[in-house]
Amino acid sequence: MSDRNAHYVAPVDETQPGDVDQVKLAKRKSNMWIDAWRDLRKRPLFYVALVLSFSVLILALFPEWFTNADPSYGDLSRSNGAATEGHPLGFTKLGYDVWARIVYGAKTSLTVGLLVVAITAAIGIPMGAIAGYYGGRVDSILSRIGDVFFSIPYFLAAVVVMSVMSDWRNPLTISFAIGGFAWASLARIVRAEVLRNKNLEYVMASEAVGRSRGSTLLRHVLPNSMGPVIVALTLSLGGAITAEATLSLLGIGLNGYFSWGNEIAQAQQTLRTNPSALFWPSLALTLTVLAFTFLGELIRDALDPKARARR
Amino acid sequence: MTRYVLRRLLQAIPVFFGTTFLIYFMVFSMPGDPVLALFGDRTPSDAVLQAVREQYNLDQPFFVQYLLYLQGFFTGDMGVTFSGQSVNEVFVRAFPVTLKLVTIAVVTEFLLSVGFGLLSGLRKGKFADHASLVFALVLNSVPPFVALFVAQYFVGIKWGLAPVTVGANATWGALLLPGVTIALTIYVVGMRLMRGSVIEAREGDYVRTAYAKGLTSKRVVPVHVARNSLIPVITNSAASFGALIAGTTVTEGIFNIPGIGKVLYDAILRGENSTVVSFVTILTVMYIVVNILVDLLYAVLDPRIRYV
Numbered sequence: 001m002s003d004r005n006a007h008y009v010a011p012v013d014e015t016q017p018g019d020v021d022q023v024k025l026a027k028r029k030s031n032m033w034i035d036a037w038r039d040l041r042k043r044p045l046f047y048v049a050l051v052l053s054f055s056v057l058i059l060a061l062f063p064e065w066f067t068n069a070d071p072s073y074g075d076l077s078r079s080n081g082a083a084t085e086g087h088p089l090g091f092t093k094l095g096y097d098v099w100a101r102i103v104y105g106a107k108t109s110l111t112v113g114l115l116v117v118a119i120t121a122a123i124g125i126p127m128g129a130i131a132g133y134y135g136g137r138v139d140s141i142l143s144r145i146g147d148v149f150f151s152i153p154y155f156l157a158a159v160v161v162m163s164v165m166s167d168w169r170n171p172l173t174i175s176f177a178i179g180g181f182a183w184a185s186l187a188r189i190v191r192a193e194v195l196r197n198k199n200l201e202y203v204m205a206s207e208a209v210g211r212s213r214g215s216t217l218l219r220h221v222l223p224n225s226m227g228p229v230i231v232a233l234t235l236s237l238g239g240a241i242t243a244e245a246t247l248s249l250l251g252i253g254l255n256g257y258f259s260w261g262n263e264i265a266q267a268q269q270t271l272r273t274n275p276s277a278l279f280w281p282s283l284a285l286t287l288t289v290l291a292f293t294f295l296g297e298l299i300r301d302a303l304d305p306k307a308r309a310r311r
Numbered sequence: 312m313t314r315y316v317l318r319r320l321l322q323a324i325p326v327f328f329g330t331t332f333l334i335y336f337m338v339f340s341m342p343g344d345p346v347l348a349l350f351g352d353r354t355p356s357d358a359v360l361q362a363v364r365e366q367y368n369l370d371q372p373f374f375v376q377y378l379l380y381l382q383g384f385f386t387g388d389m390g391v392t393f394s395g396q397s398v399n400e401v402f403v404r405a406f407p408v409t410l411k412l413v414t415i416a417v418v419t420e421f422l423l424s425v426g427f428g429l430l431s432g433l434r435k436g437k438f439a440d441h442a443s444l445v446f447a448l449v450l451n452s453v454p455p456f457v458a459l460f461v462a463q464y465f466v467g468i469k470w471g472l473a474p475v476t477v478g479a480n481a482t483w484g485a486l487l488l489p490g491v492t493i494a495l496t497i498y499v500v501g502m503r504l505m506r507g508s509v510i511e512a513r514e515g516d517y518v519r520t521a522y523a524k525g526l527t528s529k530r531v532v533p534v535h536v537a538r539n540s541l542i543p544v545i546t547n548s549a550a551s552f553g554a555l556i557a558g559t560t561v562t563e564g565i566f567n568i569p570g571i572g573k574v575l576y577d578a579i580l581r582g583e584n585s586t587v588v589s590f591v592t593i594l595t596v597m598y599i600v601v602n603i604l605v606d607l608l609y610a611v612l613d614p615r616i617r618y619v
Binding site: 045144145147148149151152153155156157159160161163164166238242245246249250251252264268271272275278282285286289290293294297 | 322325326329330333334337338445448449451452453454455456457460461463464468554557558560561564565575576579580582584587588591594595598599602
């Protein structure tokens with residue numbers, strides 16, 4: 001019998017199936033978000049941004065905790081007055097308390113910012129996800145619609161809408177005026193992310209076990225595409241707050257609401273004589289935008305393993 | 312290249328019709344009577360109202376109105392402003408001023424991007440890198456109009472280094488302060504692009520070769536690293552050119568610069584909606600055109616784009 005024809009018989013495997021299955025996984029649970037959180041916790045700037053954004057939130061929710069002054073009470077006898085007891089930042093030309101107006105303006109800024117983000121997400125995410133996931137003709141149509149909205153600078157579009165809507169200048173309409181055009185860039189981001197993810201193995205696996213296409217998109221593709229979307233939305237919060245203030249500065253923003261933009265527009269007239277009435281609301285606005293910008297930037301960094309490795 | 316150019320131009324056609332239609336649709340689907348608004352607090356007679364409606368084709372169906380409006384656009388007749396001046400005339404008078412302002416801003420932005428981007432990229436991970444990024448991000452978070460007020464107050468009023476407002480005589484020198492201020496609030500994007508490509512270039516084989524053959528950093532950095540990193544920064548500057556032309560409203564309003572943005576600013580403040588719409592349309596179309604040019608510029612500078 002030649003060796004060449006001999007069949008090799010493997011020794012009987014004594015390992016029980018249970019032993020093989022009990023592979024020790026890493027003790028620490030880990031996914032994209034947990035890793036990002038571990039990274040964020042180590043960064044001092046993150047805490048600065050967090051404290052700032054929470055301060056704005058608290059100001060917006062409980063303005064009466066921070067001032068006893070009535071923001072709508074103007075007394076001309078204290079026009080452009082300096083700071084006094086209970087009125088730490090002085091008064092405007094019309095005798096309004098600057099600090100009280102800032103405190104009560106936080107709510108407007110935050111409301112508009114969050115509404116714009118919600119509208120942007122509500123339009124941009126489905127548009128981008130459907131275009132990217134289904135491709136073909138659906139993609140062409142949705143992407144061309146997106147191109148049109150993307151090609152109008154969203155601030156100019158908001159100017160047109162708010163100019164015409166002279167009788168409906170409230171947080172809801174201004175949010176639609178801004179978010180109704182700002183969604184196009186988010187849709188592009190979502191589409192790119194979905195395109196990147198849709199041909200990966202886990203999507204195939206999900207469809208192989210019988211999950212429908214739509215359900216796969218919602219359960220697997222979209223959640224895995226959320227990283228850049230969260231970053232873009234956080235960053236757009238600052239942009240939306242700026243846009244509201246700018247529209248209010250132009251006099252086509254909010255009517256009859258406390259808004260930092262309105263305060264700045266009023267104080268603009270007394271730039272030479274009473275610059276502090278302009279300075280404080282501007283500072284409040286800048287710090288708020290700064291907080292959201294840094295939050296977005298830090299989340300972006302934390303979600304990107306390459307950026308983490310570089311540090 | 313020709314194919315790429317043609318394709319890019321063809322893509323722009325639906326975008327042009329889409330945007331103009333959208334702006335037009337927004338205005339005319341909004342509640343309120345534009346003709347009545349024209350008269351403010353006064354109540355005109357029915358005959359006058361009818362005449363005005365006919366003059367502006369408002370008695371026609373919506374789609375006919377849009378086509379007539381497009382016809383005017385293509386024949387170069389942009390209508391009249393609220394105060395009766397021809398839009399063309401106002402545009403020709405105001406546009407050079409805006410162009411000057413935007414040129415100053417874009418050139419400054421480019422220099423800041425290249426300078427800080429180079430510094431950041433060469434000192435990757437060091438203090439200078441982090442510090443310049445945080446600094447640029449802070450500047451970027453300042454709303455443009457706040458930055459402009461601060462510049463106006465300190466540089467203009469307090470220290471008297473620059474004119475507080477520009478006024479009718481918009482010289483290069485007078486436009487320097489607003490232009491540079493705007494550049495400071497936007498250069499972070501270009502700076503990051505520069506930083507990224509500098510880091511990439513420094514690890515490139517040709518840079519190692521340059522060092523290997525004995526060149527010093529003094530020659531390698533400007534000639535091999537910087538020059539090859541400029542493409543994204545150049546296209547970014549070109550793109551911000553378009554965005555800035557469309558976005559000078561607040562700048563020109565605050566500094567009283569007689570450009571297109573100021574025309575729009577005044578029209579917004581006075582509630583002259585027809586003028587607002589004409590100029591928003593013009594600015595949007597210019598924005599689209601500049602973006603096409605940016606894409607073509609990109610294709611010229613980077614051969615990889617052409618053959619996709």
